[in-house]
Amino acid sequence: MALLELKNITRRFGDLEAVKDVTLSIDAGEFFTLLGPSGCGKTTILRMIAGFDAPDEGDILLDGRSLAGVPPEKRPLHTVFQSYALFPHMTVAGNVAFPLEMAGRSREEIRRRVDETLALVHLTDKASQFPHELSGGQKQRVALARGLVNKPHLLLLDEPLGALDAKLRVEMQVELIALQREVGITFVFVTHSQQEALALSHRIGVMRNGCIEQCDEPDKLYTNPANRFVADFIGRINLLEVEVAASGKVLLKLNAEGLGEIAATDPRPIRVGERGAFALRPELIRVFGHKESADLRNRFEGRVKELLYLGDVTLYKVELANGFIIEALMPNAASGRAKFHEVGDPVAVCWRQDAGVYLRN
Amino acid sequence: MKRSTFWLWVASLATYAFLYIPLAVVVLFSFNDSVLNAQWVGFTTRWYAKLMGDGEMLRAAGNSVLIALLSSTIATVLGAMAGLAMHRYHFRFLPLLVLTPVAMPEILLGVSLLLFFRQVLDLTLGFLSILVAHITFSIGFVAVIVRARLAGMDESIFEAARDLGATPWATFSRITLPLILPALVAGFLMSFTLSIDDFVITFFVAGVGVSTLPLQIYSMIKVAVTPEVNAVSTLLMALTLTLIFLASRFAPDVLKGKA
Numbered sequence: 001m002a003l004l005e006l007k008n009i010t011r012r013f014g015d016l017e018a019v020k021d022v023t024l025s026i027d028a029g030e031f032f033t034l035l036g037p038s039g040c041g042k043t044t045i046l047r048m049i050a051g052f053d054a055p056d057e058g059d060i061l062l063d064g065r066s067l068a069g070v071p072p073e074k075r076p077l078h079t080v081f082q083s084y085a086l087f088p089h090m091t092v093a094g095n096v097a098f099p100l101e102m103a104g105r106s107r108e109e110i111r112r113r114v115d116e117t118l119a120l121v122h123l124t125d126k127a128s129q130f131p132h133e134l135s136g137g138q139k140q141r142v143a144l145a146r147g148l149v150n151k152p153h154l155l156l157l158d159e160p161l162g163a164l165d166a167k168l169r170v171e172m173q174v175e176l177i178a179l180q181r182e183v184g185i186t187f188v189f190v191t192h193s194q195q196e197a198l199a200l201s202h203r204i205g206v207m208r209n210g211c212i213e214q215c216d217e218p219d220k221l222y223t224n225p226a227n228r229f230v231a232d233f234i235g236r237i238n239l240l241e242v243e244v245a246a247s248g249k250v251l252l253k254l255n256a257e258g259l260g261e262i263a264a265t266d267p268r269p270i271r272v273g274e275r276g277a278f279a280l281r282p283e284l285i286r287v288f289g290h291k292e293s294a295d296l297r298n299r300f301e302g303r304v305k306e307l308l309y310l311g312d313v314t315l316y317k318v319e320l321a322n323g324f325i326i327e328a329l330m331p332n333a334a335s336g337r338a339k340f341h342e343v344g345d346p347v348a349v350c351w352r353q354d355a356g357v358y359l360r361n
Numbered sequence: 362m363k364r365s366t367f368w369l370w371v372a373s374l375a376t377y378a379f380l381y382i383p384l385a386v387v388v389l390f391s392f393n394d395s396v397l398n399a400q401w402v403g404f405t406t407r408w409y410a411k412l413m414g415d416g417e418m419l420r421a422a423g424n425s426v427l428i429a430l431l432s433s434t435i436a437t438v439l440g441a442m443a444g445l446a447m448h449r450y451h452f453r454f455l456p457l458l459v460l461t462p463v464a465m466p467e468i469l470l471g472v473s474l475l476l477f478f479r480q481v482l483d484l485t486l487g488f489l490s491i492l493v494a495h496i497t498f499s500i501g502f503v504a505v506i507v508r509a510r511l512a513g514m515d516e517s518i519f520e521a522a523r524d525l526g527a528t529p530w531a532t533f534s535r536i537t538l539p540l541i542l543p544a545l546v547a548g549f550l551m552s553f554t555l556s557i558d559d560f561v562i563t564f565f566v567a568g569v570g571v572s573t574l575p576l577q578i579y580s581m582i583k584v585a586v587t588p589e590v591n592a593v594s595t596l597l598m599a600l601t602l603t604l605i606f607l608a609s610r611f612a613p614d615v616l617k618g619k620a
Contacts, residue, residue, distance in 0.1 A: 050520075050524055051523075051524075052520055052523075052524075071523070072520070072523040072524050073523050073524070073525075073526045073527055073528055073531075078524055078525055079520075079521070079524045081517045081520070081521055082517075083515050083517050085515060085517040085518045085520070085521035086518070087518055087521075087522070087536060088518075088540070089539045089540060098522070098525055098527075098535075099525040099526050102525060102526035102527045102531060103526055146525065147525075150525075150526070
């Protein structure tokens, strides 16, 4: 059974509908992420789950029981705040002990659990320090320890890595995954970073304007986005305007203006003449020299307009016959050779017919 | 030294001299072995001894201390509540209501309180009316200090406390109160200082019979500025300075004007 259920949640602030009729179900043990640009309503949803805000319509159920009217302190869940929200007048140990004291645990148990949890986040030696003496990463770990120590049913995390620098972020991501696996507590994570969402989550709900646009596993979101917004928001993608030329059982023929026919696959029944977008990830495109042959169905000629050498890969921006600039990522795996083409070179871009996705308007 | 710096030094020294020489003179003559404030004769502490034998003066001092203690305690509680309310609810008129007594000319406050006590409440002027008046003008100061303290704080720590299982009361006693404690101490000391040397408002609401130290000093100088007045002024000055020093230790940001 689902641990947390959101049933047709709507929240309005004046005329603005911050959250529109959101329905969501999260299983026990899951690492679930709400991903979206700022102002999409993801934090509002988190605040409603935590009890700092209440939905205007709909209901939130935890373990099958409605949370309506239950104050934050009575909800068996904890939050890790973006600003960490550590109590400045308490030591690290004092901060971590706080939820246990509030739950009325015995002194002995508090001491043992605080020690255990601090060990879990590698902060045993910082127990008697105050928050202002810690680094950003250490504060982050104290906030996590404080949220986990009383073994909540659910841990809400509001952009917890947002204030860390890039290198520390990646380290904390790895720690966070390990931690979640170790404690087995359900995490609901909010972020605007698609990279973070992809790296951490079992499942991601992509939000825009108060609605969930798509809710799926990271690899499915990436390879099979439901619409233009999701395709564009997650990772780099090329979006070509197309018209359906022919539709078979699996095979789809798309017509891109000034370019010709693109072969793609789609099992859905699609009407000929329908307009939509063809979405194609840059790393699925190969860039060949203009004379090299490629045994691929989709082959279009163009000219290298720009290239960005990124070390492990090179990003090519290739201008096609119709003026569309397509992005292709080529791995620089060959030894002693970093770049295959130069700016201005005539090239051909090719991809397998199952590489891209047709998105209906 | 650059020319401009030189004149800056001269100007500031002159300012401080203007401010502090009169005070220094009072202190000096309180130790002068002469009834006249004219010429230095010799060192003595007999004016202080005489003060200790002055029953009226001691009663006035006792009143002052008692009123200061009570009014600043009550003003700290009420001012803290006002400060918390101003911080939490963005009700536009609330700061106006709380802070007006701070900005109001003392004479106006004195007259209006007098009218209120006599015409509206028909209260006999005395200890109670002085106490209420002192509470009235102290609340605003405490509220400002408490609000400044809260304004510098991360709002989410109060939510975090609730989230981690603390009831609203536990959040107040375990988180809010310890965090605003320095502001409360500073506010208390500030109120105490204001109360103990208030003259204008007290003059209006004291009535007959009950006197405070500033009122007593005033009634004494109607005759002449005696060395005894110098002595009691010196003591009052020492107390006030000590309290201001303590207050600045507890809420440095507020009193240094950073808030």
